[in-house]
Every structure is written in structure tokens, then in C-alpha cells.
Amino acid sequence: MKAVLVKSGKGGISDLYIGETENPTPSSGDVIVKIKAFGLNRMDILQRRGGYPVPAGASTVLGVEFSGHVTEVGSGVSEWKINDEVFGLASGGAYAEYIKVPATHLISKPAHLSWVEAASVPEMWITAYQALVVIGKVKAGDNVLVHAGASGVGIAVSQLARLYGAKNVIATASSKEKLDNLVNLPGGIGPTHGVNYKTQDFAEEVKNITGGVGANVVIDFVGQSHWHKNMAALAVDGHMTMLGLLSGGEVESFNLGIILYKRLHIEGSTLRSRSVAYQTELIAGFKRDVVGHLTNFEGTGKLRTIIHSVVYSWTDIQAAHQEMEDDKNIGKIIVEIS
Incomplete structure (x- = not known):
């Protein structure tokens, strides 16, 4: 072939x-x-x-x-x-x-x-489902922060967060064009707020948007450059799923105390290296919870x-x-x- x-x-x-x-x-x-x-x-x-x-x-x-x-x-x-x-x-x-x-x-x-x-x-939606629902344990009323918001997985996370009843869905990206496109996606499927991480302090923006509560769930692909602000942005008992290390994996001068007093749950995840049994169970959950909501971009489904x-x-x-x-x-x- x-x-x-x-x-x-x-x-x-x-x-x-x-x-x-x-x-x-x-x-x-x-x-x-x-x-x-x-x-x-x-x-x-x-x-x-x-x-x-x-x-x-x-x-x-x-x-x-x-x-x-x-x-x-x-x-x-x-x-x-x-x-x-x-x-x-x-x-x-x-x-x-x-x-x-x-x-x-x-x-x-x-x-x-x-x-x-x-x-x-498959890859972006199952990864998003795993990161937000299985690991992040998103629930109605949560505030969600997703980095790389214009990526395939980022867009899927924003839509899933809306489906699961998140109160605020805050996406970061590197340009006004990307953020405007995301926030203005039809049918209210995109993030509720967009933040330009190059020109704005996303931790401060999250605090302002959530009334000081912070993000209950953070989905991060970036790593080193976002770490300190992610810690500041997370709410008490918050969950952060780490899917990548685009900016590097070494963090300097970090006080571990914030993990203790905020009772944070931080978990790294990959999908491709998981066992067939794990992937089978994850895909079964995705079929059950998500596939029925999917339509194309011109459709009227909650997920597009x-x-x-x-x-x-x-x-x-x-x-x-x-x-x-x-x-x-x-x-x-x-x-x-x-």
C-alpha cells in the first residue's frame, strides 16, 4: 500500500x-x-x-x-x-x-x-474529554482556563466545558484575531472570555473574571512559561491537567507551599502511550457522553x-x-x- x-x-x-x-x-x-x-x-x-x-x-x-x-x-x-x-x-x-x-x-x-x-x-476530542472530564473532573458552575485556545484540543475543551455547564470558560491565545474568532463562534460554543497571554497577565484576568475565585480547572500545554501564573490562577481544590511542555519543563524559584494550601490536583497526561485497555475504556466513555452531541460547524449541536x-x-x-x-x-x- x-x-x-x-x-x-x-x-x-x-x-x-x-x-x-x-x-x-x-x-x-x-x-x-x-x-x-x-x-x-x-x-x-x-x-x-x-x-x-x-x-x-x-x-x-x-x-x-x-x-x-x-x-x-x-x-x-x-x-x-x-x-x-x-x-x-x-x-x-x-x-x-x-x-x-x-x-x-x-x-x-x-x-x-x-x-x-x-x-x-478522535485525537482532539478524546484528548479534551480525558483532560477536562476524566482528569479535570469539571462540573456545572466551574471556571475553566484553557491555554492554546485556538488549537484543536483547546477549541474542543472550550466546547466541552460549555456542555458540562461551566460558568466561565477563559481561553488564552497569542493574537486578537484568534481570540475574536474563538469568542464569536456561533451558537455560544466557544469560550466566554479570551485573554492574550502576550499582552495580558492571564492570572490577573482570571481573578477579575471569576470574582477572585480562580479557575477550578486549568488545561495547559505550555509548561514552564505559564507555571507560576497557572498556580496563581488556580482556585482552591483546583485541578490542572498538563498535556504538553511547549515552553520547556524546568521551573525555577517555585514555592511548593501553594500546592498545599490550595489543595491542588496536578496531573500530567498523555494518550498515545496509554494501554489498549485504558484507551478502550476512555473511548467507551467518549462514545457514551460526547458523540451524540457532535455536529459539523453549520449544525446546531452543542459540540461542533x-x-x-x-x-x-x-x-x-x-x-x-x-x-x-x-x-x-x-x-x-x-x-x-x-
């Missing part, structure tokens, strides 16, 4: 190319899907550069989310049949014509979602897929990676296999 490969196994954008690799074959409990579209994620850039460890046994081909239809089922699989339309989450291998995944990692594609829209769902204005063919995979590296997108970057 054809797949997007990286010359010499790792490299820059110019090292991406479409080449030949082995077709996957299903083991017991697995399903083979012919891919129609796949989503781009920042981990793909890190893996392409050689800086993201691939889980043991996973495909070394890039990509963890996709949409398509079932072409083969392994022994012991009863819930899927040939030609079922699905989208799903994988540990790797989505930049290809075919992919092998556990049957438990597939979700039926709603008829009202296109292949492109469905491919935008938001696709970057440019959808790429996989023959333009280098341009798609450049777009992500340039941080120009608002919403998911999706690539179609043609």
Missing part, C-alpha cells in the same frame, strides 16, 4: 514523501480500515523529527486519527462488518491507505459528518467540528506540515487521501 513516509526515518518537511509499505493484516480483535481522511497533530511533527517515541508494537507511519470504511475484520470481532463507515484513534499509521486498529478504537461515523469532519474528531479553511490532498503533505509548523490554523488541519 501507499503511505506517507520520512526519508531515513526522520527529518524535515522536505523529507516527507508518498512511498510503498506493507499492507496491514488483522490479528484477533483487530479491524482493517481503508482511510479516506486523516488529521494532523503536533506529535506528528515531533515524530517526523525523531523526537517522539512510538509505542511498542505501533506502526512507525505517522498519524493517529482517521476516517474511512472497514475492509477486513479479525477473529473475535462481531461489532463491525465490511463497509461500515467509521472514524477512530490509533497508536500510529494513519498517514496511509489502510490501517489496523483494535475494534474497540472505532466509532460509527454519524451520517451528518463528512469524512473530513469525522477525521477531525471546526476545520481549518484549507483541506489538503495527501500529495500536498509537505504544505500541510508547513501550515501546522507556521501556527496559522484555527481548527484542525485535515488531509484527504486521493
